[in-house]
Amino acid sequence: MKRSVFLLLFFFVFLSPLSRAEFRQIDLSIFGMD
């Protein structure tokens, strides 16, 4: 029981935020045509 609670907490506290890690916005500077 305790182990299940620990695993659940571990998932929500640590793994969930990491799995959301992502780029949100990219503003790219570009040169003209080669």
Place this chain on the structure above:
Amino acid sequence: MSVSIKKIEGVESVNVSLNQGSANIRLQPANTVRIEQILRAVTNNGFTPKEAKISAVGTVLSAEGKLKFHVAGTNQSFDVLFDSVAKDISDAVRKEVGKTIVVDGVITLNKDKIPQTVIVKSVKQADARTP
């Protein structure tokens, strides 16, 4: 180029301005877009990417005294650098080591056009998605 970038899964919107030499790309939540995919789309259309201002959720990690910014959704890591005058930012980032945060910064490309470092401009908590 706009069409090519929009085709990448996870891209929400693209706004290309050839006059200003810029492409503004917004990404969907929980996307797994790697910055190389964007760069490839740009080069495949005959343009040359320079630096990229980014906003990204990730984790700052410390190894052997060096900071790295890890974007888990893309499994990408970047060396963390600061502007020479950004002592406050440097301290703020060091406080967040191991936590998931939002970083606004500039990703620079090395001589082979590979994204390698992020110059951190600001950091904030990752609990809310800002527009």
